[in-house]
Amino acid sequence: MNLPFDPIERAHENWTRRWGASPAMAAVTSIMRAQQLLIGELDATLKPFGLTFARYEALVLLTFSGSGSLPLGKIGERLMVHPTSVTNTIDRLEGQGFVRRRPNPSDGRGVLAEITDSGRRVTEEATQALLSMDFGLSCYSDEELWHVHEMFTKLRVHFGDFPARVAEVAEGH
Secondary structure: OOOOOOHHHHHHHHHHHHHOOOHHHHHHHHHHHHHHHHHHHHHHHHHHHOOOHHHHHHHHHHHHOOOOEEEHHHHHHHHOOOHHHHHHHHHHHHHOOOEEEEEOOOOOOOEEEEEOHHHHHHHHHHHHHHHHOHHHOOOOOHHHHHHHHHHHHHHHHHOOOOOHHHHHHHOOO
């Protein structure tokens, strides 16, 4: 875009004249714009691999699993997404040959998503591409990145993603 002014700052100035200053409005608008920018960059980096960031996250989660497979419900829980999104993501990955569905031996009705060898390969290649562009955050130092992480951890605890005591244990990185 490369505008000659900051549209979020301009919006906040207008907001302030009408309803009074709201640092929260400026912050949330900045967060939402940052999310748009990052998803655009991440998805562009992953496009050559036939992935979106959402599909990449699912593949990474499966690689972290000891068996390379997880129940669909567990995938949704860990990625914090709706079951419909998990189904769509796994459908796409299965169509690409990166994942296969199989019956869950410990739950007669359940289904596991299992990463394939080609899924493992594409995950490794995509990870190297994301690491080489610092996940779109190369403008920050490591210290700043940990600070951003900690700030959003506080918000996530506030909204109930997980208990505060878990965040306190994790603060040691």
